[in-house]
Amino acid sequence: MGAGKLQVALYWGAACGGCDVAVLDTNEFILEVAKVADIRFWPIAVDGKYQDLEAMADGELDLTLFSGAVRNSENEHIARLLRRKSKLLVAFGSCAHLGGIPGLANLSSREAILATVYQGGPSLEPGSSAVPQTVTAVNGYELELPAFYPRVYRLADVVDVDYFVPGCPPAPAQVKSVLLAVVKGELPARGAVVGAGERTVCDDCTRTKSAKAVKRFFRPWEIIQDPERCLLEQGILCLGSATRSGCGVRCPNSNQGCRGCYGPAPGAVDQGAKFLSAISSIIDSKEPREIEAILGGLPDFVSFAYRFGLPASRLQRRHGG
Amino acid sequence: MSYEPRIVGFLCNWCSYTGADLAGTSRIQYPANVRIIRVMCSARVDPTFVVHALAEGADGVLICGCHPGDCHYSEGNYKTMRRYPLLKRLLAAYGIEQERVRLEWVSASEGQRFADIVADMTERLRALGPCRVRSGLEADLLTR
Numbered sequence: 001m002g003a004g005k006l007q008v009a010l011y012w013g014a015a016c017g018g019c020d021v022a023v024l025d026t027n028e029f030i031l032e033v034a035k036v037a038d039i040r041f042w043p044i045a046v047d048g049k050y051q052d053l054e055a056m057a058d059g060e061l062d063l064t065l066f067s068g069a070v071r072n073s074e075n076e077h078i079a080r081l082l083r084r085k086s087k088l089l090v091a092f093g094s095c096a097h098l099g100g101i102p103g104l105a106n107l108s109s110r111e112a113i114l115a116t117v118y119q120g121g122p123s124l125e126p127g128s129s130a131v132p133q134t135v136t137a138v139n140g141y142e143l144e145l146p147a148f149y150p151r152v153y154r155l156a157d158v159v160d161v162d163y164f165v166p167g168c169p170p171a172p173a174q175v176k177s178v179l180l181a182v183v184k185g186e187l188p189a190r191g192a193v194v195g196a197g198e199r200t201v202c203d204d205c206t207r208t209k210s211a212k213a214v215k216r217f218f219r220p221w222e223i224i225q226d227p228e229r230c231l232l233e234q235g236i237l238c239l240g241s242a243t244r245s246g247c248g249v250r251c252p253n254s255n256q257g258c259r260g261c262y263g264p265a266p267g268a269v270d271q272g273a274k275f276l277s278a279i280s281s282i283i284d285s286k287e288p289r290e291i292e293a294i295l296g297g298l299p300d301f302v303s304f305a306y307r308f309g310l311p312a313s314r315l316q317r318r319h320g321g
Numbered sequence: 322m323s324y325e326p327r328i329v330g331f332l333c334n335w336c337s338y339t340g341a342d343l344a345g346t347s348r349i350q351y352p353a354n355v356r357i358i359r360v361m362c363s364a365r366v367d368p369t370f371v372v373h374a375l376a377e378g379a380d381g382v383l384i385c386g387c388h389p390g391d392c393h394y395s396e397g398n399y400k401t402m403r404r405y406p407l408l409k410r411l412l413a414a415y416g417i418e419q420e421r422v423r424l425e426w427v428s429a430s431e432g433q434r435f436a437d438i439v440a441d442m443t444e445r446l447r448a449l450g451p452c453r454v455r456s457g458l459e460a461d462l463l464t465r
Contacts, residue, residue, distance in 0.1 A: 107414060268369070269369045269372070269373055270368075270369050270372045270373070272411060273367070273368040273369040273371070273372045273408075273411065274367070274368075274369055276368045276404065276407050276408060276411055277367055277368050277369070277404060279407065280400070280403040280404040280407050281400050281403065281404070283403045285403070286389065286399050286402070288402060288406075291402065291403050291406060292406055295406050295407055295410075298407075301407060301410055301411070302410065302411055302414040305411070313372070313415075314372045314373060314375075314376035315372055315375060315376055315412075315415045315417070315454050316415070316454060317414070317415045317416045317454075
């Protein structure tokens, strides 16, 4: 442990590990980080135990990058532990920031998810009814599993978060700028979204935009697209108008519609509702029936509109009761 | 105390608000459950407003605009017409009953029609009970 070095931890809750890879995608810059920082805890890359974390003094860590949503009791326990041990806790990536892809599970109840996975799966033994329990007795021992929560939470739903870094995953250049800001102590006011822009993806996109009027929506494979023209004008769903900038327009530049991973644009209350407004206004019809037919070409619209941020929506589905 | 549904009503300035005004000046009785917000056009009602109203505790949202073809801004109500089906789909995904959000065309001369719509919607919402999305997350965090 070097004297005066920044004490850093990285953790993943309900996450795929892509955010950890995004840190490594800063390439040789990571070696510069190693000169000024000690990595004290990083399950995906460094050997360590939860006990090591518990043994640390409160506030011993200068910075924790927490990726992943809070899905179960283990995620929550470590989130609370890291909050206590860290001077700066950063929600890193879409899942910690807004709930991310795991957050789409909030459209289903816990019971329905467990039944689908453990009782209805086509590869299961017929009649199987084994569902994970938090405590199971085996040969006189008690085995424990984390409790699976009824819904997926953002990190900020569970603990106080100092900064938010959006992205699935955060763009390496943004990761770099955030780490530099921490090292130099040039962070904005607490609670800010850092490592992102203050505009929309549309504002940064260089495709030509003209009048928007579509008669049909296309899945990307159903159409040969014009690489210069706005994707939405071509009937290809693109969340750019409702999404915060800062990613470098990665998806539209790769001929894919924006998926909205940088979260709601500054000032937007609800990313999905905002996108709904944009998408409906480009439909070229004044006939309710025809409008319905055109909208029929948008399968699973809700999952699309909230792909990375369902738990951040103003509305929350309640199951039962 | 018996349950009284709270309805947020977004009324366009040119037709529906004037229609509601006519209901008033004609002394037509209708339930006081609707809280009217005048907007310049039904197209001004961003779906975010509806989401916000429900999240803040409204039991229903009523959007009223000029009849198709009659929009003061020629195309505004068509935008509203296009948004509505998708908004309904969005709300359905959250488990919000279809009756809670309603789009109606009310002209400046349809005071009686406005009163009837409010009366009908109030009764439907009374039967449904309070909107369940109210502070859903907070309730969950406590009972988890």
